[in-house]
Amino acid sequence: MGKDALLEVKNLKKHFSLGKERILKAVDGVSFQIKKGETFGIVGESGCGKSTAGRTIIGLYDRTEGEVIYEGENVHKMTGKERFAFQRKMQMIFQDPYASLNPRSTVREIISEPMEVHGLYPDKKERLERIYQLLEDVGLNRDHANRYPHEFSGGQRQRIGIARALSLDPEFIIADEPISALDVSVQAQVVNLLKDLQRKKGLTFLFIAHDLSMVKHISDRIGVMYLGNLVEQTASTNLYKNPLHPYTQALLSAIPIPDPDVEDRRERMILKGELPSPINPPSGCVFKTRCPLAMDACQTVKPEWQEAEADHFVACHLYNKDTDGRQKYSQAMGIK
Ligand SMILES: Nc1ncnc2c1ncn2[C@@H]1O[C@H](COP(=O)(O)OP(=O)(O)OP(=O)(O)O)[C@@H](O)[C@H]1O
Ligand SMILES: [Mg+2]
Numbered sequence: 001m002g003k004d005a006l007l008e009v010k011n012l013k014k015h016f017s018l019g020k021e022r023i024l025k026a027v028d029g030v031s032f033q034i035k036k037g038e039t040f041g042i043v044g045e046s047g048c049g050k051s052t053a054g055r056t057i058i059g060l061y062d063r064t065e066g067e068v069i070y071e072g073e074n075v076h077k078m079t080g081k082e083r084f085a086f087q088r089k090m091q092m093i094f095q096d097p098y099a100s101l102n103p104r105s106t107v108r109e110i111i112s113e114p115m116e117v118h119g120l121y122p123d124k125k126e127r128l129e130r131i132y133q134l135l136e137d138v139g140l141n142r143d144h145a146n147r148y149p150h151e152f153s154g155g156q157r158q159r160i161g162i163a164r165a166l167s168l169d170p171e172f173i174i175a176d177e178p179i180s181a182l183d184v185s186v187q188a189q190v191v192n193l194l195k196d197l198q199r200k201k202g203l204t205f206l207f208i209a210h211d212l213s214m215v216k217h218i219s220d221r222i223g224v225m226y227l228g229n230l231v232e233q234t235a236s237t238n239l240y241k242n243p244l245h246p247y248t249q250a251l252l253s254a255i256p257i258p259d260p261d262v263e264d265r266r267e268r269m270i271l272k273g274e275l276p277s278p279i280n281p282p283s284g285c286v287f288k289t290r291c292p293l294a295m296d297a298c299q300t301v302k303p304e305w306q307e308a309e310a311d312h313f314v315a316c317h318l319y320n321k322d323t324d325g326r327q328k329y330s331q332a333m334g335i336k
Helices: 050-057 080-089 107-117 124-137 142-146 154-166 184-201 212-218 236-241 246-253 260-265 296-300 325-333
Strands: 005-017 023-035 039-043 065-070 090-093 172-176 204-209 221-226 229-235 306-309 312-314
Touching: 005 050, 005 204, 023 050, 023 065, 023 204, 023 221, 039 050, 039 212, 050 172, 050 204, 080 090, 090 154, 107 124, 107 142, 107 154, 124 142, 124 154, 154 184, 184 204, 184 212, 204 212, 212 221, 212 236, 221 236, 221 246, 229 236, 229 246
Parallel strands: 023 229, 039 204, 039 221, 090 172, 172 204
Antiparallel strands: 005 023, 005 065, 221 229, 229 312, 306 312
């Protein structure tokens, strides 16, 4: 991809110091690129570092190691005017629509604030018109402008969060589980809204979710995250057809298939045990403690991030051409 990447994340790490030399490795070396106009999904279970990755990419957290390059510029080295300009270009929609809106501000004030900070629409009447337009863009209306967040449903609040993120006319949006706090009945509406806005405004998305069934519909490419690491990445259709990493296979097997015959015959891959602590992550492969196919190599050697087939990356010894991984995998799965 290289040249046409809008965002490049290179070996990004974010470690939190918990005192007494205890370090929590929330994000521990992830790399991916996103093209303009594309939606890149990140999935993984709770605590694997998705939000921390998003917050570090947008510069809310400084990074521990690695680089985030947006339009050729290093996000963590931007200062002054450059940083201010970047804040307009990249916006975030937060995971919790209840906690991310100030309960003492009206919707008008919430949407207006970023524009005031950036000196956009200095004319009050024009700014109000802009607020009304944004409310309509997200499926609300001008009568909502003078109400407070508690007067809205979860889905409506998330729409307010989206209107706020759009107020600066950004190019790139990090949507951090924008629908997981919402009722199933309104999840699809918010996803459709985001897709619509993407088409109309030419937005690029980093879409974070813990559930593969949801990212599938919205993402062009998907990265699967486990304990601070990316373990697999490919085009979203390919991830469903040909998942390589045992963790991805387990995530996919947890999604019900609508056809009852197929569903009955299908073998589920249940993951044993809990997500290990990112304070003392396992040595070797981070997934080894839960992997049904773990081999000797997985105990001590961290698998490299490699291109197993065109545009399909995986970090797993099963696909290392130098080991007999494929053979063992075939044996374990009963494939001749
Ligand atoms: N500010 C912080 N200080 C210390 N530890 C943190 C901080 N923020 C997150 N963590 C820890 O980093 C790890 C990753 O957290 P993160 O919120 O990024 O996970 P997540 O994948 O977004 O999970 P979820 O799906 O539940 O939102 C967790 O172990 C979490 O406890
Ligand atoms: Mg999160």
